[in-house]
Amino acid sequence: MKKAILILLVIAMIIPMGLTGCTNHRGGQLIIGNTTELAGDFGEAQWQNNAADADIRELINGYSPVALTRQAEYVYNDKVATVTQETNEDGTKTFTVKLVEDLKWNDGTPITAKDYVAKILLFSSPIIKDMGARGTYGMSFVGWQEYSASREKDADGNYIGEEEPTRVFSGVRLLGKYEFSVTVSTDYLPYYFEITYVDITPIPRALWLPADVDLSDEGEGAHFNDKFTFEHCSETIENARYANENRLSCGPYTLQSFDKTALEAVLVINDNYKGDYTGQKPNIEKLVYKKVTSETMIDELKTGQVDFLVQLSEGDEIKEALALVDNGGFDFTKYERNGYGKIQFQCDFGPTQFVNVRKAIAHLFDRNAFADTFCGGFGTVVHGPYGFAMWMYKEKEDQLNTTLDTYAFSMDEATKLLEEDGWTLNAEGGAYESGIRYKKVTAEEAGTYKHNVTLADGTILMPLIVEWASTEGNPVSDLLSVMLANSDNVKNAGMQIKQQIMTFTELLNWMYRDSSQGEAYGVPTYGMYNLATGFYPAYDQSYNFTLDPDLVAAGYNTNYIFDEKLDQLSMDMVYAVEPGDKESYAQYWFDFIVHWNELLPEIPLYSNIYHDVYNDKLQNWDVDGFWDLSYGLLYAWVEE
Template identity: 25%
Template structure:
């Protein structure tokens, strides 16, 4: 055991020397490795199994694109694999002609046959599911034809939606010959073969995998036959670093980059230090509170609105993020182009409030000093509850009482039960402290649960009695949103079964369930080629409804900082362009 421990220490010391640029040859040629700090990987470096963002950073370095790619501005364009594209008038036939000379990291040529193989790999959901993988590609693709001589692949689609490009054409391509040969030699299906080798990805992107050490690091090197511009930095080490020591390791030069920092104590420790540079941007997502819209008092729009008013979001941001956060008033981020009018493009990603956003209701009433006005917010909540208590139709008959004596639900004190993971205990108990809650005309109770238990209550996938109304969580947004995938009424299941529509929202007081589903259909079915303005108009109707009905309260969006050594240049990240996207364009200063 002692010899084993000495060996580990020796390896760690050797790794530290490499990470700090101890390789003199590399330093002389300005090709020293860059070391990026990361949280721990799952090691699933092929898509379709787990969905860790840290694994995905490695995938981006290894593949970079499928038949489409995104830009730093969040636009979707044809990738360098595509020489030509044709789309039929009915939008159901998409033909891609591939460029010549594309190669996988193992030297195998990338052809139309590899594309067909990859998609059929995911379309075989039985074989994929047997390995724990999933794919929705069969929802969109009917069949695939190829012309090997012309190097073209034709997709015959079942439907054409506005998000068809991101739903279908972003899949990373696999080397057919290598996978089939390996699977045959080992007596496996190709899905089993990939699962077995899931930590040894073979792509065609700017960097190829050299070594993966579980729980420690990934090492990659530049791919000389990359279709794009060859990376200037020839070696990348993505190192697993505990959050408790990540700042120290950055300051001491053990890592060169620390990304997506949102908490004031870490940001302030580095931001103005000599030797470091940074980029900063508002997160494309954020912290939320989700409310069940078909259970107890939160089934009423006015109750959800009242809770939103008494939720002190400025205090949550101050406690959790310091000055590095912002609150929004709907399911969007500052990086969504649909949030802005065409003449506001220069505001995308900034803290500015555009014309559309200014029409939305803010549930934070602020005083003349810009602070949360406690009395005014409580008064507004009571006004809404009085209005609801005056009604006697449907579930409104269950709400009685008034601000002075307290509100009742089915004859008992109105109570909104909030649950969160232990991580949020201090913050939410400070916000809903006893002194503050005593000023409310209804109860707010807080319960901490481990994530799996809380999530089962959140989605309804539990045999336990239903008891919670609000759930503290978070959300990430995508480049092209299809809200039907999260808010369609058919996704609401009976209690005891998981609901993908996990807020159980079906239109509230703004839409009937049928009208709500129609709006979601209209968003989904906008023309993927010409429907940009149609999509934006209907998406805004969706946001207006979500803002009014508050099935989800957007609590904060981080102002993230990516910190890195100032010896790095031409490195530019934003909310839509993570470090793994930006790194291939960066270089060491000479």
């Protein structure tokens, strides 16, 4: 028999301080400045996940049956649905979602179960994978492998066989106009963040699919009709990904427009939004979200060209902004970061495929001095993929401090690592004395790296030249250029780090090897990037270090590091732990961090104290490393 368990909805009996909003404060405008540029990719993060685009998506999407509380806990949202859970005889689990019947899109049309099921089907489909998206949205559900399987190709790259537009997704059921269910495979149970299996938001089918594409369920699983083909749907899907004029959506705000030249988005209140898990609706009538530069953003704040600067990180910028606050008319909020700044390596080609090279680079500059210089006293160096806001870090801090390799600055250690790894030759294959080091490599190690040298006898030599992609107007890039890339330390170590400056959007294209944005991006080119990462409250690294070539091709494991132990630890951290077992989760997290630190697929640079600085017309601004911009804006208001 199936054991049916009603999941009790968690209802906040006491609204935390800051989550007030009972008084009507509606009105006004807020101009938000961010140094991360908008790319305009609003397609559900199924292709890339630029942090600025993510802010917009969080503001315009909504109505998940799962909500994040102010205490950073996941709960079921009874304003959206009632959720029940069944444990089946075969060990799978079925979550049944019964929607409330008053949810609407911003154009006033009703939201139904089809809109939720369509999202799972679309973003798990072979069509979406053929368009360069991940296609893994429903990966945890029974029947995903069969549903998502792509057609085979012949030697010339042509598809073999016909499309199957009506293919059934057996683990996803459309049960009624306002009811659907998903069944989780035993391969994905237990799962520490199990509640998030139904953290599913709807998509507007009128935006994403042609009008004649429908879906149904005759008892074996949900499926589209025979109009769901690549030829018929791909143009509509591509347009939906970038749609920006009064975009059809259901969150607290509507994306009214996006100016790709000015990198500016305008959002207005969605009057059909019924509120979050507490019933809170937005107050600020109009949001303008724009790109700012480090050089001018404080002046823009001072002169009213922007009202709000998001997540200031660099020490001098923070100090200048706080001086503005001291003069009156402005305020600030500070909070620990749930993330870190980093150098990211791609570890499957060129010199950075070798762990000793990655470690040598870490030893070639003083990361403590870097963090002190950049953060200006508002942050410090970290030694793994974590941020100061994490409870796991706070709990394991002492163990981390005594266990992790800090990769202290040492020319001797860097040289030793390189020599042990075989970087002992010159360009002619003789003993290295000065200049660029070379290493004898196999044809497999050589790959197609453009700097390789082949001697007359067929010996392949790889020079110690690292191609680095960095972004324009980025103070971290500027500091790395001085303290690392162009330093005497790197030169004297026999290494060259070649910097290429580009937009952040272009950097992400190279990092994701996103050939959907141009064939050139699919070719491994840069071994080193600098950027920053913010983590979701559900810290889940599973598949980020996968060895599965299909998942790598889908955009997972952008480090391209293939280590069985790292992959297993990242999976066990969440899939070997029952929900609520914080002790086991924290231990797996610690073991993962330790092994990651040994392999060093990235060099952590800093975690810091974020500062939001704003015109004091902004009221009730209450955020932290988990309850971020999109949540804060919902409860804030402006007094003009």
